[in-house]
Amino acid sequence: MEKVRLGLIGLGFIGRVHLSNCLRLQNAELIAVADISKKTLNTAKKLGVTNTYRDYHELLNNPNIDAVIIALPTHLHAESAKATAEKHKHILLEKPLAGNTIEGKEILSITRKHDVKLMIGYGARFRTAYQNLKTKIEMNELGEIQIACATNISSGPFMHRAEADAPQPVPEWWWKKDLTGGGALIDLGSHMINLTRWYFGEVTDAKSYLGYRYNLEQEDHAVCTLKFRKGQIAIITVGWFSQQTQIKLEVYGTANHAIVSSNPPNKIKTAIQLMLRKTPSFYISYLNELQHFADSVQKDQQPEPSGEDGLQDLEVIEKAYKNAIKLS
Numbered sequence: 482m483e484k485v486r487l488g489l490i491g492l493g494f495i496g497r498v499h500l501s502n503c504l505r506l507q508n509a510e511l512i513a514v515a516d517i518s519k520k521t522l523n524t525a526k527k528l529g530v531t532n533t534y535r536d537y538h539e540l541l542n543n544p545n546i547d548a549v550i551i552a553l554p555t556h557l558h559a560e561s562a563k564a565t566a567e568k569h570k571h572i573l574l575e576k577p578l579a580g581n582t583i584e585g586k587e588i589l590s591i592t593r594k595h596d597v598k599l600m601i602g603y604g605a606r607f608r609t610a611y612q613n614l615k616t617k618i619e620m621n622e623l624g625e626i627q628i629a630c631a632t633n634i635s636s637g638p639f640m641h642r643a644e645a646d647a648p649q650p651v652p653e654w655w656w657k658k659d660l661t662g663g664g665a666l667i668d669l670g671s672h673m674i675n676l677t678r679w680y681f682g683e684v685t686d687a688k689s690y691l692g693y694r695y696n697l698e699q700e701d702h703a704v705c706t707l708k709f710r711k712g713q714i715a716i717i718t719v720g721w722f723s724q725q726t727q728i729k730l731e732v733y734g735t736a737n738h739a740i741v742s743s744n745p746p747n748k749i750k751t752a753i754q755l756m757l758r759k760t761p762s763f764y765i766s767y768l769n770e771l772q773h774f775a776d777s778v779q780k781d782q783q784p785e786p787s788g789e790d791g792l793q794d795l796e797v798i799e800k801a802y803k804n805a806i807k808l809s
Contacts, residue, residue, distance in 0.1 A: 485509040485775045486545055488570070490537040490561060491552035492521035495575060495602075495767075499550050500525060502768040509775040515540040537561060541568045548598075548778050550771075551575060554652070555667075556660035559584040562599075566591045571598040573774045573784075577671045578791030580662030582799055585792045592788060600774050600784035601791035603675050607769035610741045611676060614732065617739060618680055624736030626681065629715040631673035632729045637665060637701065637721025656697060664699030666691070667798050669719040675786065675794050676730065677707060677715040684793075685710050687801040692808040694722055705801045 487509050489499055496516070503511035513532035514525045522533040534540045541549070541564055548571035551561050558579050565572050572592065578601055579585040592599040605611055617623055638655040654660045661667065666689060678684060686708040691700035702720035709715070729742040745763040777784035 482547065482779055485778045486547045487511045487775070488513040488515070488540050488543065488546040488549045489552065490515045490540060490549060490565075491575075492516040492518065492525065493552060496550075496552035497521070497524075498764050498767050499552055499771065500528065500530075502764070502771050503550075504528060505768060506772060506775055508779055509771075513540050513543055513546060538564060541565055541570065546570055548572070548774070550774075552602075554654050554660070555580045555662055556654060559588055562588045563591050566595045566597045566599075569595055569597060571778050573600045573602055573771070574788075574791075575602040576675070576791065576794075577601075577662065577667055577798070578788060578795055580660070580667075582792065582795045585788075585795045589788045589792060598778060598784060599788035600777070601675075601786045601788060602767075602770060603672060603786050604764075604767045604770050605672050605676055605743070606679065606766075606786060607773065608743055608766040610743060611730070614730070614739055614741050615680055618732065618734075622737065623732060623734030623739060626713050626732055626734045628733045629677055629680070629713060630718070630729075630731040631677055631715060632718045632727055633669040633673050634718070634720045634723045634728075635669065635726040636724050637668065639721060640724070656699075658699040661699060663798070663802060664691075664697065664703070665701055665719045665721045666703040666705060666717075666801060669721075670703065670705060670717050670801075671794050671798065673717045673719070673730070674705075674707070674797050675790065677709075677717070678790075678793065678797070679786075680732070681709040681711060681713045681715070683710040684708065684797045684800075686804075687797050688804040689801040689806070690808055691802075691805050692720075707797065707801075 514530050515534040515537035516522055549565045550573045552575050553561055638651050684707050689703050689705040692702040695701050705717040707715040726745055728744055731740045774784050
């Protein structure tokens, strides 16, 4: 195909990042968006998107769309991914794959049934610093890796990002464990678990300590330890309690160590850049991710991270929740 024709479902914060980045792709064209907000749909129209829908099922009925980016809340992933696969459209689905492994397996089953490509949105995998670290590990520049420490601390849902230029109340679904699948561990930890699995392979054991600073139904901070089949140990630290975002990965080997950080810019600066149709430096990795997805669809190749990759992350997270100790 000359160009991949894209549809975008969900125009919350990350959906708006995808919206901006779609307009920068040379081999893809965003022809339709769906969201329940008239305001965000008007924004998309001003950017040149001709087809806008309040109901994403109407978007899926558009025969001109080849692939769909799904940027909806976690509890809507299974329903929307199934509906998209049934229309034989390829899928870039925001992380996590689903709220639990049962729904995750259902998504994989139906995408396989309809021969639909499924990619999970882990933007960190497309950040140059993390890719360079993977090369160092594979080239044995750090020696044999013994310990990795991955940290992802932010304000979480307490600083709602759907309208970064004019913050809105946090949507109710954020506070319902049965809709989110959990708290900070599945929300932020999925990124770091996916990264460490990318580096070290299969996880054989997972345990966690869960904290409830704000007395929510789900944890607002957690420390998770992972044991890998090849012997490495990873310590994953996540939290929703800080106004200062900290994202860092430390890897310690027998010959050397490496530290990579990727802290996002000021929220107000980011919002202004998005409004000016510029991609903030922190979100360049999401542009690279989207480019990989478009390239894979165009070349009829399987994009990475795959749905199977996302399911393995969920299996690790469920094991960590099962082997959890709640902090008083």
